Amino acid sequence: MANVNHAKIEEAVKMILEAVGEDPEREGLLDTPKRVARMYEEIFAGLAQDPKEYFETVFGEDHEELVLVKDIPFYSVCEHHLVPFYGKAHVAYIPRNGRVTGLSKLARAVEAVSKRPQLQERITSTVADSIMEKLEPHGVMIVVEAEHMCMTMRGVKKPGAKTVTSAVRGVFAEDARSRAEVLAFIKE
Numbered sequence: 280m281a282n283v284n285h286a287k288i289e290e291a292v293k294m295i296l297e298a299v300g301e302d303p304e305r306e307g308l309l310d311t312p313k314r315v316a317r318m319y320e321e322i323f324a325g326l327a328q329d330p331k332e333y334f335e336t337v338f339g340e341d342h343e344e345l346v347l348v349k350d351i352p353f354y355s356v357c358e359h360h361l362v363p364f365y366g367k368a369h370v371a372y373i374p375r376n377g378r379v380t381g382l383s384k385l386a387r388a389v390e391a392v393s394k395r396p397q398l399q400e401r402i403t404s405t406v407a408d409s410i411m412e413k414l415e416p417h418g419v420m421i422v423v424e425a426e427h428m429c430m431t432m433r434g435v436k437k438p439g440a441k442t443v444t445s446a447v448r449g450v451f452a453e454d455a456r457s458r459a460e461v462l463a464f465i466k467e
């Protein structure tokens with residue numbers, strides 16, 4: 280992980296603890312700045328990853344029908360408050376010209392895009408656009424459903440409220456039946 284400056288995170292966490300009225304020297308907090316630095320390296324690892332790279336894995340398979348990987352769990356961090364939002368992503372595409380990718384690569388792309396300070400809308404559209412660009416399929420449809428802790432534990436305080444976003448490209452943008460097929464599979 281090239282870009283994570285542990286010393287800077289540790290200093291910042293210590294300052295935040297002091298600023299909120301805590302004592303960063305008390306026993307329970309002594310190692311907290313280090314832990315937070317390690318945690319940020321992990322949960323922001325996607326900043327060093329390009330989701331498009333996963334779609335270099337292409338099998339020459341003559342399947343021009345729906346491929347859907349659903350219920351991919353993801354954890355992200357809202358860029359406004361730096362608290363988690365998390366849920367499930369559903370990734371569908373219809374391959375073209377034998378350009379079928381590995382199923383795990385669809386989940387890896389969701390992971391790479393999630394592990395950054397993010398907006399749910401941007402996760403959704405970045406995954407869709409990465410697949411469109413690299414695999415040039417007939418279409419892509421991404422549905423993401425998530426609960427945002429910044430709407431649950433603070434602010435408007437609405438636990439249980441779910442945000443659903445979708446991105447449709449190609450045939451899914453043009454054809455309501457194609458969208459309906461994916462939605463039916465997601466609901467199953």
Ligand SMILES: Nc1nc2c(ncn2[C@@H]2O[C@H](COP(=O)(O)OP(=O)(O)OP(=O)(O)O)[C@@H](O)[C@H]2O)c(=O)[nH]1
Pocket residue numbers: 357358359397398399400427429430433434435
């Ligand atoms: N569109 C979008 N908004 C988000 C996402 N995550 C958090 N937000 C929203 O970002 C907004 C930031 O609003 P501000 O008014 O600048 O910040 P705030 O005063 O903390 O807002 P409240 O959450 O309403 O208390 C809030 O409405 C959040 O619900 C996301 O993934 N997408």
Ligand SMILES: [Zn+2]
Pocket residue numbers: 357358359360361362427429430
């Ligand atoms: Zn937020």
